[in-house]
Every structure is written in C-alpha cells, then in structure tokens.
Amino acid sequence: MLARIHDHWKPHVVAQVNDSLVKLVKFRGEFVWHHHAAEDEMFLVISGTLRMRVREWSEEREVVVRPGEFIVIPHGTEHLPIADDEVHVILFEPQSTLNTGSAGGERTVAELPHL
C-alpha cells in the first residue's frame, strides 16, 4: 500500500483497532516540534532510519529508530521527527490525533485519506 502514498508527512488511514487508527506515512526531511496534549503516539519504522528528537525536562535528546523498531511518544512530550532519507512508518494513535499536534500550521493534515 505504500506505493500509493506520494506525499510526505501525510498519514493515510489503513485500519482501525478498537479506538486507535493504524496509519501509514512517509517521512522525508525535518518536521516541526510539537506535542499531543492527551494522546500517546507510536511510530513503528518499516524502512529507513528515523531520528526522533525528544524534549523532556528541558533536556533534548535523540532516539534512533531502525526498521522493525518502534518508539512510543507519551502524551505531552515535545518531539520532532527527522528523516535524513525517506522513512516509512506505521503510526498507531487515536482517530483524533492531528499530525502537527500542538504546533498547527500549514503542515497540518486535518482530513486523512483512507487506503
């Protein structure tokens, strides 16, 4: 299904599991710092290498997530996904989660396409 995704940073809904959606997304480049006030977010890397910058207690650190690995960003945690090369990701998160979270702005995708 990834072949049908052309835009970067635009999650596509592929399934629902209870109250969560499963979304496929392609990352390339640097996104925007943001957090989700009430929602945890899971990023499972299918291909490529994701660099996740995380700010906790005003310290900034980086977690490298490789294919077959995942990271859970707890609600309230500021994070910035970076993909030096293209990264393919499965997201698990509630239906209500906006891609840009607290940041908003022009990269927000409010209506997600379904595959």
Next chain:
Amino acid sequence: MLARIHDHWKPHVVAQVNDSLVKLVKFRGEFVWHHHAAEDEMFLVISGTLRMRVREWSEEREVVVRPGEFIVIPHGTEHLPIADDEVHVILFEPQSTLNTGSAGGERTVAELPHL
C-alpha cells in the same frame, strides 16, 4: 527484545499506547480457535509467515500474513493462528485481551510478563 522470549504463544508486554498494549510474541505450530467478544486485535508480522484461519458467516478462509504485513481481527470474529515455522509478531490490543479469548483452557496466559 525477541531474544529474551523463549516460550511460544506467550505475549510479552513491551509498551503501552493510550488504552492499548504492544506485545511481542513468538508463534510456532497451531493455536486454538477463539474470539474476543469486545476487543479488536492486530497482528503485525516481523518475521516468518503467519497463516490466519478466519470464520465469518460460517465460511472458513485463510489469510497469509508476511513480514511487514498485518491483519486486524475484529471483535467477535473466530480465528486460529497457525505458524508452520516460527513466526515473530507484534500484537496491538487492549490490556484486557486474553490470548485464548473465548476458548480459555490450558494455553491461557493471564498474567503477562513485561520486557
């Protein structure tokens, strides 16, 4: 973390995302037919080939799930996972989901280990 799992059919909790748990599990052989009354269940295959037998409207069919692919079993759907060779799986399901669901029996694991 998979290296730390030795038993088959025994899910290990590795993370929580909102109300769902992420569990790692190794399958080998044939499990038992069962369903989950209220919980959807997602099986994402990391390695090996999972054969998922599914009964819907009294018809039985098989879905083959390969590495990088996943299947969502909606609540109420009878299913039987089969692993001819070892299969490594990420499960995504509510905390309350029992591995044997409606079937119960000796293969039930009520208290899941955490990794």
